[in-house]
Amino acid sequence: MQVTETLKDGLKRGYAITVTAKQLEDKVMEKLVEAQPDIEMKGFRKGKVPLPLLKKQFGQRLLGEAMQETIDGAMNKHFEESGDRPALQPQVKMTNEDWKEGDDVHVEMTYEALPEVPELDTSKIKVQRLVVEPAEADVDEALASLAETAQDFKDRKKGAKAKDGDQVVIDFLGKVDGEAFEGGAAEDYPLTLGSGSFIPGFEEQLVGVKAGDKKDVEVKFPDEYGAEHLAGKDAVFEVTVKAVKEPVAAAIDDELAKKFGAEDLDALKGQIRDRLSAEYAGAARQVMKRAILDELDKLVDFDLPPTLVEAEAKQIAHQLWHEENPDVHGHDHPDIEPTEEHNKLAVRRVRLGLLLADLGQKSEIEVTDSEMTQAIMNQARQYPGQERAFFDYVRQNPQMQQQLRAPIFEDKVIDQIAEAAKVSEKKVSKEDLQKAVEALDDE
Template sequence: MQVSETLNEGLKRGYQITVPAGDIDAKVNAKLVEAQPEVELKGFRKGKVPMAMLKKQFGRQIMGEVIQESIDGAVQEHFQESGDRPAMQPKIEMINQENWSDGDDIVVALTYEALPDVPDVDFGGVKIEKLTVEPAEADVDEALEGLSKNAQTFEPKEDGVAENGDQVVIDFVGKVDGEAFEGGAAEDYPLVLGSKSFIPGFEEQLVGTKEGEEKAVEVNFPEEYQAAHLAGKTAVFDCTVKEVKKPAEAKIDDEMAKSFGVESLEALKTQIKERLSAEYAGAARQVVKRQLLDQLDSLVTFDLPPALVEAEANQIAHQLWHEENPDVQGHDHPTIEPTEEHRNLAARRVRLGLLLAELGQKEGVEVTDAEMTQAIMTQARQYPGQEREFFEFIQKNAQAQQQLRAPLFEDKVIDLVLDRAEVTEKPVSKAELQAEVEKLEEA
């Protein structure tokens, strides 16, 4: 194999690789010899077919296999000898393919962008301020108030006149053009007025009704209604108000705690404190991580593969565009060109990603099978009833596995750096922590 350099600009590399015809012919003959004992052709016993006939019968097919194997092997050998690591999929082209014939050398053009050498970093100069928050009694009380609303009960209303916030128990039958439609009827349905759980305009028309009253409620289904046969249609619901109830006074006590599966109010408070502590710690972790990445970004400078930065910029631009246009699904939209701001952000992400990857590799950081399993289980909870299908999807999809593994790997490297950095703790209030988190979201 002969290799000659054709391009060396920054991280861009280009090579012309020549695989001698003799090497190719030797590999073809070796494959034919290997296959000969199992080949049986008309007029010849198994294993006795002459080599010349084998070559005539199967040579073209085997030649194609050998050419591909030779190109792959030559490229792999080049990377092993050069030590280069391509930033993205290299471009490989057989430049004499059109006029190549048996007996010719194979000439391949190989171009790629190499990953840069990442300099060592002295993490001793990294100084991190870790925010700590202890859940206050007011925070626990606020959470209890929220739970009490979720556990809201209702009691009979003396005057029987329904208002917003009251619960009406109704029977109803919905009709379009005088015909009842499927799914448009119910009995003893408890509806809280003002909850906006029904079609717009429905609940408002029940305000002022009384127990025993019948009311024809006319509404228009939205144009984008999920049931296509009802979208944009006018419907009339014949409603009978069977009961009118008012919200009962919320009591934060042992009985309420038991409704949430906890034995006492004190035990519920303990659970809330633990949950709040975990939430605050998670938020503080994001602030610490941002501090660390900002400092690392200022500590290192090295060349970045242009194609890798551009690919990241395109991804950022595409993601932000979809966040601004949530109604557009898939890729049915105009071409989205990244801005200079997108490219600057992309350069930061690529630089930090390469730095953390290099550090993790040098330190032997690995994501264990147990950690991956836990991550998969956590993700699977977002698909209740489809957990098994999610597991099977992850097992068969290498890209999906990498998307789960990457943040786990990054967090382990972050912890490694934090162990070597100077970290001081700073107690703050919940409001101060929230203010720092909001800064991250605005950045």
């Protein structure tokens, strides 16, 4: 087998591969010898069919398979010996299209090699870590928010009209075509207007009612309604309003704390303080991560595979276009040409991506099974009731696994860089941290 270099221009590589007819013949015979013990044929005992007969029967069928395996073997051997790592799947094509059995096979292989990443002393990197201590005012604000979520309701003044957000206590009886239906009646039912817990259009018609009112609420069941005998049907609900109540925030006391699983109010404040500290630390980490990436971008420069940069620029342009056109969910739109700004950002992302991958590989950083499982579970929570199906989908989809694994790997590399870098701490206010986070989106 011959492998001859035909192109070496920057990171572009080209090779001519020749697989001789004898090599193909030997590969086919190798496959036949391997299969011979299990083959049965009329007139012969199992495993005793002569090789010439097997070749006549199956040789043509095995030739294509042998050709592919031989070419793949030549490519793999080339990458092992050269040390090249292709940026994308190499392009391979036969150059003697008039090939027939008995001829040598001539193949052209082209690819772009991943560059050699220069050594980097991460101890030279200097960054700041912003530190925010939760203020009592922040804890009190969070407590007030919790009290609102644990709100109660008290009777409005006699004759007061119900507003959106109020609770109305009602008796109701639903009818379709004049006939009451199962599950369409209740007494003393507390309904919060605007909660969206009833059929679309129901709650809106109760805005403005007063205690003692009787009202016929006319609605139409959705076409996709769970009960098939009601789906798409018009209905009338005879409603009697027994009370109109306004929301009131729960008292901030030990009882509120117990509702949220804390022993008392001080314990709840401690939990809130810890949660705020974690949120601030997470935000500060994102700011420091950007600062580390900026420093890395200044410290390294090396050639990049043009196809990787081009693909990244197109992806950036496509993503930003959809963000600017949120009503377009599919991909039925004109081609989006990357701008100079998109190309510049693509160069940065590809260079940093290759650098982080190299640093992680040299440090033998890996994403553990438990980390992957946690990442999948976090994503699955976005699909209530379908968590198991999502979990199975990811397990069977290598591309999806890579999408989840990549940011975990990147964060672990960044953490390692931060350990070696010179990191100074700077205490700032919550507002300053918020501005720093907002600035990340502006860049």
